[in-house]
Amino acid sequence: MISKTTIDNVFETARVEEVIGDFVQLKKSGSNMKGLSPFTDERSPSFMVSPVKQIWKDFSSGKGGNVVAFLMEHEHFTYPEAIKYLAKKYNIEVEETQQSDEQKEQANERESMYLVSEYANEFFQKRMHETDEGQAIGLSYFKERGFTPETIKKFDLGYSPDDWEVFTKTALDDGYKLEYLEKTGLTIVKENKRFDRFKGRVMFPIHSMSGRVLGFGGRILSNTKKAAKYLNSPESDIYHKSKVLYGIYYAKQAIAKEDNCYLVEGYTDVIQFHQSGIENTVSSSGTALTPEQIRLINRLTKNITVLFDGDAAGTRASLRGIDLILEQGMNVKVCPFPEGEDPDSFARANSEDELREFLQENSYDFITYKASLLMDEAKNDPVKKAGLIRDMVNSISKIPDNIQREVYLQECSRIMDINEDVLYASLAQIENKDPKSSAQPKKRSMEVVKEKETQKTKVDQLYELERKIISLLVLYGKQDGEFHDILLKQNEQGEMVYESEVQEAKVFEKIFLDLQEDEIEFTNEDFKELFFLLIEKLNSEDEFGVEMIINELKESQAVKLTDILMEEEQYELHDWERHDIPVKKKEQGISQYVTQTILSLRRYLVGRKINELVEAMKDADSDEENRTEMIQEIMSYTSLSTILSDRLGRVM
Incomplete structure (x- = not known):
């Protein structure tokens, strides 16, 4: 604890x-x-x-x-x-009581897998730095790649011994369960045999955006042809390779600051760029780029620069994944390296200034670059050129922004020396292949508007009124107010007239007493609990702040309270007043707003009671006396509703 x-x-x-x-x-x-x-x-x-x-x-x-x-x-x-x-x-020391063995056993499965992954990460690092084998094989490999001790430590690089079960045996001896060693993929279990997945490999831990170890990539150093050069952790409850980018934990702040993300292919590309000072660099870890990975970058920046090897195969492979980036509405540039170079080797051979200068001078807008590249490939072959133009237009069709699409079509028309109208026709043809799109877009858009009009969200009036009460307590609970209650009294002539009665009270006192007087109870359980918690805090604390209670709330209550506190940041729903839900106007005093809200709630509850009685009368038997009583009750409530409406009109 x-x-x-x-x-x-x-x-x-x-x-x-x-x-x-x-x-x-x-x-x-x-x-x-x-x-x-x-x-x-x-x-x-x-x-x-x-x-x-x-x-x-x-x-x-x-x-x-x-x-x-x-x-x-x-x-x-x-x-x-x-x-x-x-x-x-924030460098705060954590004070906690020692966990018992029973509490450790109660840790959930995901947490157990995280703990095993963290343990493995430390094990691989120690084996590389503290054993002769690790230093001679693992550490020397990273040094040969040009990585400094600081870089090796920053990225938690390590080494898995060239032994079939040394990691598994050590982990079991230290109290970790084989179940979780297998689920994380660190240990392979077959027919009662168990052995280390990453035997004899240098290790690259893969972190989440928050820095937790999710899995590993391991590179083999021997020349055996049977083993894969790179081996990744298998998919698990904590590691989904399609949703992870290597280096994102170390790059996230630089990406946001630079407002650009460099996307490379491998682990060493990322590490070498970071060491060179280009920290806004991540990798898809050798897998094909996925929408989830792109959205991860999209949270930090709208700009991606894809870096790829200078050979033709590397260029084509990189271009294939870029359509996905365009679909996400992001701005894409590409930067090809010279023939025979990759980001790792180029960064190693050049200073930070030279690398930055190269990236700046050789980063091209993707559409323009691809158009020029394809035209060079087509040369004077008209059939090939036609196919490449279709490929180009297909990429442009992925862009969600209409203006950006039009600009690119005009640019492609210039580069490819083809009429703009042909490109527009080709684009329309591609879009209409989508079964969701219509051959009559104007008619379809009118249908969509009609659908939206007929599917207006029905307002839950009681929910909104109860929410308004909580809002008043949170935002204005401690404020003093002068409340003018408008009461219906009999004058000396025996006539019923309205009189104003002034009452001074704090907002929370006024609300509590009025609701108690009418015996009104909240129907929403979260609001009911929030109401009594707020009244207790407002009544007992000299200084009230929402931070005093938000940390004590259930998740559903915290969401509702946050929604109230941030209400002014979102667009107001239209036509609140048509639903008899008060909206505070700038010129309106808080006392008036409180009275108006309480009267609105009273009138709503009376109206609901009238409806219930009407429905009950429809289902009642034909007993005339019973029907007469119900009619009289309906008339009484209707009279009360009229009085409340009149009072509400006077308050407003």
Whole structure:
């Protein structure tokens, strides 16, 4: 268990904008910061961070909360893991009681796999640095590649001994279970035999964006033809190679700062670039680029520069994956290296300044580069040229932005010496092959608009009114107000007239007493619990701040509260007032707003009661006396509803 002192210290020290900024590129937006959602595939920012309130809200997925909630959502941390991550980031000492053997056994499967991977990472490093075999084979290999001791340490590079089960045996002796050694792929189990997967290889640990070890890549150093040169960890609950980029943990801040990401092919390319000072570099680890990997970069920057080897095969292989990047609406450049060179060898042979100069001078816009390259290949062959033009237009069709597509079509027309109309016709032909697209786009767009109009979201009026009450308590609970209650009284002449009665109270006192008086209970369980928690805190604490309770809430409650706190950052739903849901206007005082909200809730509940009675009367038997009583009750409630509407109109 982590001590309360440590947890309090973490919450006091951690800054939500700094922590989230490690994972999402945030830009200033008034007093807040915004960026692309890390939880959904979007192109327009709907992810908001409030440095003042120390909370975040993702309007596209509905998620929200404090800094710990973000780490639990994004990195799938448990609560203790998130606290430890923040403590490490801010150099806070973690005080915790010793875990018992029973508690260790209760650790969930994913956490057990992470622990095994971390253990393996330390094992491989120690074996390389502290054994003769490791130094002679593993360490000497990395030094021959030109890696400095600082670089080797930074990337946790290691060595797996050339022995069939030394790692597995050591891990078992240290108390780690064979079940998790097998599930992470570190140990292969066949017919009661077990042996190390990465026997005799130099090791490259693969980290998540938060720095956790997910898996490994191992390169064999012997010349045996039967073994693969590179071997990766198999897919597991913690390692999905299609969703991971090698080096992203070390590159994320540089990518956001430089607003560009260099994409290379191999582990050593990444490491050599980092050592040369080009830290905004990642690799797809030898696998074909996937949409998930591209979206990982898209959270940090809209710009990718793909670096590839100078040979023709390397160029063609790199070009194939770029259409996927275009589909994500990103800006793509390409940078080919000279014949016989790759990013690793070129970075080793040149200084940082020379490398930066080369990248700047030889990075070309992808569409322009591909068009020129294909035309060189086609030369004077008209059939080949026609095929290459179709290939080119197919790439342009992936771009979601219409203006960008048009610019590229014009540029291709110039480079390829072909009429623009032909390219536009070819583009239309490609788009209409999609069964989802229509031959009559104008008619289709009208149908879509009609669909949207008929599928307007129905507003849950009671939910919104209860939410307004919680909002009032959170935002204005401690404020003093002068409340003008409009009461219906009998004057001296026996006539019913409205009189104003002034009451001074704090907002939370007024709300609590009015709801108690009417015996109104919340129907939403989260709001019900929040209401009593807020009333308790507002009543007992001299100074009230939302940070006092948000760390105590259940996830569903934290999301609702964050949504309320960030409400002003999202667009207001249209036509609230048509649904009798009050919206606070700038010129409106808080006392007036509170009274208006409570009256609206009362009127809604009375209206619902009338509807229930009407439905009950339809189902009731034909007993005349019973029907008469129900009619009288309906009339009484209708009269009350009229009075509430009148009072509400006077308040407004």
